[in-house]
Amino acid sequence: MYQPDLSPLADSLALSALVASLPLLTLFALLGGLRLKAHWAGLAALAVAIAVALACYGMPAKLALLSASEGASFGLFPIMWIVVTAIWLYQLTVVTGRFEDLRRAFGLISDDPRIQAVIIAFCFGALLEALAGFGAPVAITGVMLMALGFAPVRAAVTVLVANTAPVAFGAIAIPIITAGNLTKIPYTDIGAYVGRQTPLIALFVPLLLVVLVDGRRGIRQTWPVALVCGAVFALAQFVSSNFISVELTDIIASLAALVAVVLFLRVWQPSGGEQARADLQREREAEGGSGPGAGSPGGPSSGEPGERGGAATGTRRTSGGTATAERPDNGPRLVMAFLPYLIVIAVFSLAKLWTPVKDFLAGTDLKIGWPGLDGHVLTAAGKPSTAAVYTFPWLSSPGTLLLLSGVLVAAVYRISPLAAVREFGATVGRLRWALLTVASVLALAYVMNLSGQTITIGTWIAGAGAAFAFLSPILGWLGTAVTGSDTSANALFATLQQAAGHKAGLDPTLLVAANTSGGVVGKMISPQNLTIAATAVGLVGRESVLFRHAIKWSLLLLLALCVLVLLQSTLLARMLP
Numbered sequence: 001m002y003q004p005d006l007s008p009l010a011d012s013l014a015l016s017a018l019v020a021s022l023p024l025l026t027l028f029a030l031l032g033g034l035r036l037k038a039h040w041a042g043l044a045a046l047a048v049a050i051a052v053a054l055a056c057y058g059m060p061a062k063l064a065l066l067s068a069s070e071g072a073s074f075g076l077f078p079i080m081w082i083v084v085t086a087i088w089l090y091q092l093t094v095v096t097g098r099f100e101d102l103r104r105a106f107g108l109i110s111d112d113p114r115i116q117a118v119i120i121a122f123c124f125g126a127l128l129e130a131l132a133g134f135g136a137p138v139a140i141t142g143v144m145l146m147a148l149g150f151a152p153v154r155a156a157v158t159v160l161v162a163n164t165a166p167v168a169f170g171a172i173a174i175p176i177i178t179a180g181n182l183t184k185i186p187y188t189d190i191g192a193y194v195g196r197q198t199p200l201i202a203l204f205v206p207l208l209l210v211v212l213v214d215g216r217r218g219i220r221q222t223w224p225v226a227l228v229c230g231a232v233f234a235l236a237q238f239v240s241s242n243f244i245s246v247e248l249t250d251i252i253a254s255l256a257a258l259v260a261v262v263l264f265l266r267v268w269q270p271s272g273g274e275q276a277r278a279d280l281q282r283e284r285e286a287e288g289g290s291g292p293g294a295g296s297p298g299g300p301s302s303g304e305p306g307e308r309g310g311a312a313t314g315t316r317r318t319s320g321g322t323a324t325a326e327r328p329d330n331g332p333r334l335v336m337a338f339l340p341y342l343i344v345i346a347v348f349s350l351a352k353l354w355t356p357v358k359d360f361l362a363g364t365d366l367k368i369g370w371p372g373l374d375g376h377v378l379t380a381a382g383k384p385s386t387a388a389v390y391t392f393p394w395l396s397s398p399g400t401l402l403l404l405s406g407v408l409v410a411a412v413y414r415i416s417p418l419a420a421v422r423e424f425g426a427t428v429g430r431l432r433w434a435l436l437t438v439a440s441v442l443a444l445a446y447v448m449n450l451s452g453q454t455i456t457i458g459t460w461i462a463g464a465g466a467a468f469a470f471l472s473p474i475l476g477w478l479g480t481a482v483t484g485s486d487t488s489a490n491a492l493f494a495t496l497q498q499a500a501g502h503k504a505g506l507d508p509t510l511l512v513a514a515n516t517s518g519g520v521v522g523k524m525i526s527p528q529n530l531t532i533a534a535t536a537v538g539l540v541g542r543e544s545v546l547f548r549h550a551i552k553w554s555l556l557l558l559l560a561l562c563v564l565v566l567l568q569s570t571l572l573a574r575m576l577p
Helices: 013-020 022-033 038-055 061-095 098-109 113-131 136-147 152-162 167-183 187-194 198-244 249-265 273-287 331-353 355-363 398-412 417-430 432-451 453-462 465-483 486-504 508-525 527-537 543-568
Strands: 366-369 389-392
Touching (some): 013 022, 013 453, 022 038, 022 432, 022 465, 022 543, 038 061, 038 432, 038 527, 038 543, 061 136, 061 389, 061 417, 061 432, 061 527, 098 113, 098 136, 113 152, 113 167, 113 198, 113 249, 113 331, 152 198, 152 273, 152 527, 152 543, 167 249, 167 486, 167 508, 187 198, 187 508, 198 249, 198 543, 331 398, 432 453, 432 527, 465 508, 508 527, 527 543
Antiparallel strands (some): 366 389
């Protein structure tokens, strides 16, 4: 029976935390510094994590390798299962030509790419996060921006930054419900606290998106509609999480923001849309984007998102590169263009919101004690580790629901079963390196968690006393950056935050909420999420490029959140319920 020691090196928590952080430092240094391909960086960091587990924590080699195998399995299913089915669903729309109809349909709302980024990446992405989560919003909105003519790097970074504010309430508020189950704090209370933190992030995210798409010019020309979108989303998120329903928060907020944008555009239109579109077209041609799921496009990235040049002219082209006349489509074509996403919303709404179906699907999940690991690993508190039990959601997984959606789309679009299966196989083949990356990163996370490395780092940070209010979001940020999931970050650190709050005389609910909110801004730099974004836009193997672009925004938002939580623990305590 293995029980981790939180201070295995010279009985020093600080020294042990420093050594425990070596796998993460290795991962981020190889990605951001040496620009190594993500799968090699993940494998190298996994090797370091296993070495630390064996040499410093005394974890038996068999248990370390079994931990890695469970993590890799979780990375492949359900995580990459979601990505595979999301990309496959997109490919079905491509082979029928319907995705080009969808591109033109968004032009009916606005042909300004900056507004389209706000609508698709933020509003529609938030709705997908509410219903599915676990990488599906990044995968789907990434390919949608590519189809609208965005260059690969810009499309990927835009959807990564957009997938922040909705994350805490994603997948019908699973991160918050998980924190409530673990701490025994009513999840409605945690949701109310989070609803007074993440709306302040949501207020500014649409403004960040127009900066990413078109730099200073974008913010100067489109700030009114971006501010309306962010303000309505933030207000709806606050009201729903505090007074209506924690579970439905993101659904209400995303739809409210979308309606607000559409109505606002009826009375106001930004200038400069044609210039922004021409610049994006020129950048797309320079980068030579090759499309979702493909390999690296080969051409260098032409500039960092957020740094745009002056105006340029160019011909509007389709995602395939051929010139097309922009024209409104008739009603039936519009319906067929949006049909795949209407089906996705309908399927997920039934699965997540209709209680009989939700309970039935939950009952099909298989709980599997990982052979050789379950019953042989304890937590630092001496309790059997629940992480050694693998949940196989073969039917309730968002990936399976996306597969069902794809089958329905294929039937409506009259795609032959053989063609659909062939396209699925081709999608898996294109994602082979992404599959290896996510498997290695989740293996790394499981080794660090079960050996005690992650909890050592968290315990050391939690020893900061009253200053922990400022540091509290960092734990959630760290947990999500490692695992790619705000739910997993709460599973790791929610009880630790609660205990640290009692010890330091701080509000435990505030700290548990801060852990959830901190995870929101850590998701964009998670290797798992970087790989999903890179795969969606055809930059497999170039995750390091996305990491270098996303890390500054992640750190900026994290700093803002740390300051907010510190103020809420002192001067702004009246902000809290």
